[in-house]
Amino acid sequence: MIEKTEFRRLILAANRTSIKRLEMRNKLILVCILLLMALAIYLIYLISKEAQEEKFRDQHVVVGYTYRQALQRQMHANAVASDGVKWSKATRSQIARYLRPEPYYQHSEQKYQFLNLRKPQGISAGKLDELLKGKGILEGQGDAFREAARQSDLNEIYLISHAQLETGKGASELAKGLKVNDKGQLDPDGKTYYNFFGVGAFDHDAVAEGAKYAQQQGWDTPEKAIKGGAQFIAREYLSRDNQYTLYSMRFNPVDPGRHQYATDVMWAHHNARQMAKYYHKLGLEGKFFTRHYYKK
Structure with missing residues (x-):
């Protein structure tokens, strides 16, 4: 057992x-x-x-125009320049100075003219708010810029720099909001609309045209104006194969003088300088550049 x-x-x-x-x-x-x-x-x-x-690798793009041909076409594109007081038609020498890209490729600030803008940087709303302090109606809109960049796949540092340039640091009439009626006309009894990127603000009557465009798009809050403006920029410029840098938005080297974001001959120059300051302030360095070369 x-x-x-x-x-x-x-x-x-x-x-x-x-x-x-x-x-x-x-x-x-x-x-x-x-x-x-x-x-x-x-x-x-x-x-x-x-x-x-x-x-998003660095790219070198050779275009089908010589520099001289591009300059000639830009002469007929209604470029303007400011002396700090008034605007006037840009001279050939002024256009030539900012059209030639090579002097700026390795410049500590102006290299940002050639940064690929189709990539959000993933910066927090709090950090973006630091860049917006003292910038009028733009102050405190860090979250709106962050979301706009995420939704439209674009660089939020660029977006803030662009908005500040277009609005005079958040103090312009279009930025502070203008009252517009249902017919798209300025009207003290109308509803307030905002435009932070000068979209539709044609030179012959920039304020009225910009306000009308904002009304048509329903930009009746600063947040809507930021996100709507970002969508416009992404759709009309950055989504194009060869127009996703400041330089190419301004001078469109693949088709000089056509479909250009601004008439100010220094538009890309000013934006690049501001972007460089913000990258430095945030302790970041831009990556992925596209440089256009005019054919010999």
Whole structure:
């Protein structure tokens, strides 16, 4: 009887040992599977990151116009220049100075004329608010700029710099809001609309035209004006294959004198300077540049 009991005990002990070994083996298999899955996910991430960086790598683009041909076409594109007091038609020498890109490629500030603007920087709303302090109606709109950049896939530092340039640091009439009636006319009894990027603000009557465009788009809050303006810029310029830098937005080297964002000959120059200051303030450095070269 004792021998049978001992035998059963040994059998049970052996079974328990087998079960423990099986459980241990299963745990090891599970750990190996999880490690392989983690490795696969990491490899996918690396491949995706590499593909993303390939998309935004530095690019050198040779266009189909010589510099002289491009300059001649820009002479007929209604470029203007300011002496700090008034605007006047830009001279040939003024256009030539800012059209030639090579002197600015390695410049500490002006290199930002050639930064690819189609990539959000992932900067927090709080950090963006630091850039907007003392900027009139733009102050405190860091979250709106962050969301606008995310939704439209564009650089938020650029977006803030552009808005500040267009609005005179948030103090222009279009920025502070203008009352417009249902017919798109300025009217003290109308509803207030905002325009932070000069969209539709044609030179012959910039304020009235810009306010009318804002009314047509329903930009009746600063947040709507920021997000709507970003969508316009992304759709009409940055989504194009060769117009996603400040320089190409202003001078459109693949088709000089046509479809250009601004008439101010120094528009890209001013924006680049402001962007450089903000990158420095945030302790960041711009990546991925596209430089256009006129054919020889």
